[in-house]
Amino acid sequence: MNIIVCIKRVPDTADADISIDKSGKDIDKSGLAFDLNEWDSYAIEEAILLKEKFGGTVTVYSLGGEDSNESLRKCLAMGADDAIRLSDPAFAGGDGYATARALAEALRQKPFDLILTGTQAEDDGFGQVGAVIAEMLSIPHVSIVNRIEVQEKKVKAHRELEGGLEEVVEVDLPALLTIQTGINEPRYVSIMGIRKVAKKEIKVLGLSDLNLKPEEVGLSGSDIQLENLFLPPVGEGAEMMEGKPEEIAQKVFEILKDKGGMA
Amino acid sequence: MKEIMIVAEHRRGELRDVTWELISKGRQLSEAIQGELSVALLGKGVTSLAEALKFKANRVLLIEDDRLEYYNSETYERVLTQLITERKPVLTMIGHTATGMDFAPGLAAHLKLPLATDCIGIDAKEDTFSVIRQIYGGKINAAVSFLKKGPSYMVTVRAGAFPFVEKEPLPGEVISIPSPLTDEGLARRFLQYVEAATGEVDITQADILVAVGRGIKDADSIPMVKELADTIGGVLACSRPVVDKKWLPKGCQVGTSGKTVKPKVYIAIGISGAFQHVAGMKGSGTIIAINKDPKAPIFSVAQYGIVADLFKIVPVIKDKIKELKK
Ligand SMILES: Cc1cc2nc3c(=O)[nH]c(=O)nc-3n(C[C@H](O)[C@H](O)[C@H](O)COP(=O)(O)OP(=O)(O)OC[C@H]3O[C@@H](n4cnc5c(N)ncnc54)[C@H](O)[C@@H]3O)c2cc1C
Numbered sequence: 001m002n003i004i005v006c007i008k009r010v011p012d013t014a015d016a017d018i019s020i021d022k023s024g025k026d027i028d029k030s031g032l033a034f035d036l037n038e039w040d041s042y043a044i045e046e047a048i049l050l051k052e053k054f055g056g057t058v059t060v061y062s063l064g065g066e067d068s069n070e071s072l073r074k075c076l077a078m079g080a081d082d083a084i085r086l087s088d089p090a091f092a093g094g095d096g097y098a099t100a101r102a103l104a105e106a107l108r109q110k111p112f113d114l115i116l117t118g119t120q121a122e123d124d125g126f127g128q129v130g131a132v133i134a135e136m137l138s139i140p141h142v143s144i145v146n147r148i149e150v151q152e153k154k155v156k157a158h159r160e161l162e163g164g165l166e167e168v169v170e171v172d173l174p175a176l177l178t179i180q181t182g183i184n185e186p187r188y189v190s191i192m193g194i195r196k197v198a199k200k201e202i203k204v205l206g207l208s209d210l211n212l213k214p215e216e217v218g219l220s221g222s223d224i225q226l227e228n229l230f231l232p233p234v235g236e237g238a239e240m241m242e243g244k245p246e247e248i249a250q251k252v253f254e255i256l257k258d259k260g261g262m263a
Numbered sequence: 264m265k266e267i268m269i270v271a272e273h274r275r276g277e278l279r280d281v282t283w284e285l286i287s288k289g290r291q292l293s294e295a296i297q298g299e300l301s302v303a304l305l306g307k308g309v310t311s312l313a314e315a316l317k318f319k320a321n322r323v324l325l326i327e328d329d330r331l332e333y334y335n336s337e338t339y340e341r342v343l344t345q346l347i348t349e350r351k352p353v354l355t356m357i358g359h360t361a362t363g364m365d366f367a368p369g370l371a372a373h374l375k376l377p378l379a380t381d382c383i384g385i386d387a388k389e390d391t392f393s394v395i396r397q398i399y400g401g402k403i404n405a406a407v408s409f410l411k412k413g414p415s416y417m418v419t420v421r422a423g424a425f426p427f428v429e430k431e432p433l434p435g436e437v438i439s440i441p442s443p444l445t446d447e448g449l450a451r452r453f454l455q456y457v458e459a460a461t462g463e464v465d466i467t468q469a470d471i472l473v474a475v476g477r478g479i480k481d482a483d484s485i486p487m488v489k490e491l492a493d494t495i496g497g498v499l500a501c502s503r504p505v506v507d508k509k510w511l512p513k514g515c516q517v518g519t520s521g522k523t524v525k526p527k528v529y530i531a532i533g534i535s536g537a538f539q540h541v542a543g544m545k546g547s548g549t550i551i552a553i554n555k556d557p558k559a560p561i562f563s564v565a566q567y568g569i570v571a572d573l574f575k576i577v578p579v580i581k582d583k584i585k586e587l588k589k
């Protein structure tokens with residue numbers, strides 16, 4: 001079973017104090033820690049589990065700058081066989097559609113049985129790239145997958161719906177699945193593990209390798225364009241409780257008695 | 264006539280809330296562009312749903328086919344491709360839900376329509392639209408314009424972003440459209456629904472919920488929050504990463520893919536407030552959020568906010584309340 005996984009390196013913003021930079025179109029990324037997109041860490045783990053079970057290869061692709069090598073190497077350390085990076089100045093400013101377009105062209109050159117992506121990226125949250133790649137490659141897809149059973153020439157996938165309901169669907173291979181968190185437990189990668197793959201070559205594909213015109217990628221190949229960023233309006237917002245921890249505790253006590261009926 | 268088309272979402276015989284929200288937003292936009300609102304309804308035996316939708320729009324476009332009994336991205340793509348190609352709506356609106364996330368991106372790519380996903384704001388602008396999306400887990404809003412020129416555009420709309428507002432009924436007609444589907448094989452087939460195993464806990468009945476998120480860092484610290492819950496007579500709940508990491512059972516998860524809860528008091532500890540979480544708890548009576556990040560989106564749904572390190576404040580609150588209860 002030959003599996004392709006698409007991964008993205010993203011800034012960790014949940015825990016960070018982020019601000020909008022001078023251009024007004026980006027956040028200030030200096031000082032932010034970056035890592036493999038959370039959803040993609042489950043996708044790569046799932047690919048490696050399938051490889052361990054059925055044999056074959058796992059190849060990871062990422063469209064991004066040289067920094068993305070770090071996340072690609074993490075995937076290699078987890079057990080991927082090869083890593084390929086799509087990089088070209090022409091890719092700059094691409095949205096989900098343009099990104100999918102470039103990835104699809106690269107994947108077309110490689111025989112595969114299964115493509116895995118994350119359900120969404122933590123940064124832009126398009127939730128779009130996977131399904132668009134499938135459309136461009138004319139293969140079936142299933143999104144938000146939290147369980148996979150491989151059968152002869154097809155896959156049975158559990159798709160997560162709302163409220164704890166799941167849908168079981170069957171797709172013919174080759175197919176693309178977008179992976180949901182919780183499907184497995186991504187393995188830990190040690191520094192030693194990363195060191196072992198430090199020398200491994202990461203092949204770079206540019207525009208000329210992809211049979212695409214400059215206007216088909218990057219900003220000019222995009223559906224949408226970012227005008228400006230702003231902080232979400234706070235609206236009514238919360239009443240912030242200030243003071244010593246004991247005073248805050250006292251206040252919480254009162255709210256619980258008053259509103260929560262705490263005995 | 265300019266048409267705005269929404270795609271009705273329904274499951275197991277019931278319209279989903281997002282459908283009503285799409286109708287409200289779609290109607291407002293159709294009025295802004297002096298156009299009309301249509302609802303595309305795909306299914307099998309869904310005439311009663313068509314009746315329910317009828318007066319909410321200028322028309323319901325009803326496509327019935329046995330092959331549409333269960334949602335399938337492939338049948339949806341085929342039917343909607345035909346419908347959109349024929350009617351050329353200026354805007355097609357789809358829910359950014361498990362269903363919409365599944366079929367909208369492929370459909371838009373197939374039709375070469377510019378798509379903006381997960382929109383929380385949409386405005387008509389001459390012959391295009393501008394939208395607002397949230398990025399970085401809801402910490403930043405992005406004003407976004409369409410780069411490719413229409414005449415048709417597509418958006419997926421975040422569930423809960425636009426409220427349903429009752430408006431005076433529209434004339435409403437139900438137009439039955441023949442299904443373009445044939446017996447041609449599908450590469451994806453629906454098999455069945457299953458309920459996720461949730462275990463024993465029922466968090467939906469509690470008056471007080473103490474919900475813990477990824478900020479708790481590891482399983483060993485969960486008991487600290489459990490103690491607080493026990494002290495105040497509350498029940499322990501959590502955000503999704505806590506379940507993904509198997510620190511708490513699935514039955515504790517609040518949010519779109521977990522439970523929807525409406526306790527009298529909801530205390531969110533170390534939870535950022537991603538929309539999928541907020542969707543499951545925003546109906547709570549009173550929300551108290553504890554987070555070390557003053558910009559965490561959870562503070563815009565909470566009534567009370569505590570900016571603090573949870574590891575420091577939670578034990579103090581627990582001890583103090585224990586003392587006060589005596
Ligand atoms: C299809 C789909 C369905 C989903 N369904 C759900 C769902 O049902 N429920 C759900 O919850 N999520 C769901 N998600 C995931 C959701 O997008 C978020 O990833 C998730 O809610 C984040 O959980 P969190 O807030 O606990 O973690 P994070 O976003 O990582 O936030 C952690 C927070 O803890 C704070 N923190 C860290 N350390 C401390 C400290 N010492 N003291 C105080 N605060 C601290 C940080 O400032 C941060 O705000 C879904 C996603 C998808 C794509």
Ligand SMILES: Nc1ncnc2c1ncn2[C@@H]1O[C@H](COP(=O)(O)O)[C@@H](O)[C@H]1O
Pocket residue numbers: 006007008037039040043061062063064096099103116117118119120121122124125126127128129130
């Ligand atoms: N630049 C990229 N390179 C490789 N894969 C990507 C890239 N951007 C998005 N993806 C894949 O598409 C998924 C969904 O991303 P998105 O549609 O941007 O939310 C991610 O989880 C990745 O698997």
